[in-house]
Amino acid sequence: MNAIEVNHLCVRYGSAVALDGVSLAVAAGEMVALVGSNGAGKTTLLDALSGVIKRDSGEVKILGRWAHVPEGRQLFPDLTVDDNLRLGAFRTGDRDTAWAYRLLPELERTRKQAAGSLSGGQQQMVAIARALMSRPDVLALDEMSLGLAPIIVQSLARILRDLNRERGLTVLLVEQSVRLAFSLCTRAYVLETGRVVASGTTAELAESPFVENAYLGKPDAAS
Numbered sequence: 001m002n003a004i005e006v007n008h009l010c011v012r013y014g015s016a017v018a019l020d021g022v023s024l025a026v027a028a029g030e031m032v033a034l035v036g037s038n039g040a041g042k043t044t045l046l047d048a049l050s051g052v053i054k055r056d057s058g059e060v061k062i063l064g065r066w067a068h069v070p071e072g073r074q075l076f077p078d079l080t081v082d083d084n085l086r087l088g089a090f091r092t093g094d095r096d097t098a099w100a101y102r103l104l105p106e107l108e109r110t111r112k113q114a115a116g117s118l119s120g121g122q123q124q125m126v127a128i129a130r131a132l133m134s135r136p137d138v139l140a141l142d143e144m145s146l147g148l149a150p151i152i153v154q155s156l157a158r159i160l161r162d163l164n165r166e167r168g169l170t171v172l173l174v175e176q177s178v179r180l181a182f183s184l185c186t187r188a189y190v191l192e193t194g195r196v197v198a199s200g201t202t203a204e205l206a207e208s209p210f211v212e213n214a215y216l217g218k219p220d221a222a223s
Helices: 042-050 081-087 098-103 105-110 120-132 150-167 178-184 202-206 209-216
Strands: 002-013 016-027 031-035 057-062 066-069 138-142 170-174 187-192 195-201
Touching (some): 002 042, 002 170, 016 031, 016 042, 016 170, 016 195, 031 042, 031 178, 042 057, 042 066, 042 138, 042 170, 081 120, 098 105, 098 120, 105 120, 120 150, 150 170, 150 178, 170 178, 178 202
Parallel strands (some): 031 170, 031 187, 066 138, 138 170
Antiparallel strands (some): 002 016, 002 057
């Protein structure tokens, strides 16, 4: 059973085509990555799935409750961490934030601070916790690691793995670090200029000369 089904999705900004017939599927309980260069249409795709922007044509089906962690976090900077988390629960009505702090204990000591005063890593944790407050079945994350220290990224990656394995959370991950995305996800789609140009298991794609040259780089080049 698929938690996400996207068929022939098209989005235009005026005369510019942002998504050109994109189709993809994510099974319930699966972690799938969406990778590609800047401007490929990754954020547009998540925004279209969330209903933030209007799709021109195509079909979208999402099974269960959906939550979206947007690029740039988009917190309410003048509100406290606790109030930001409570806003994530407006659909469920369960505003008890204690479980979120158990999941992300680093946030406990910041609960009464203004969200805008936190570090980038802490703000990303708040954004993820706020999304999780809606008790989603499907979680979309846009650029989880952007601008964050490796130790923070590792912590967030561990939390995602745990939520997926223990609670069956379905994850659609847009990620600038293709290596990170491939280490977390079992399958991936590669988006370029609004089109899916490659898809498959992350193991298969990692072996693809096209993906290696465009996104992973040669081993010697990284050393």
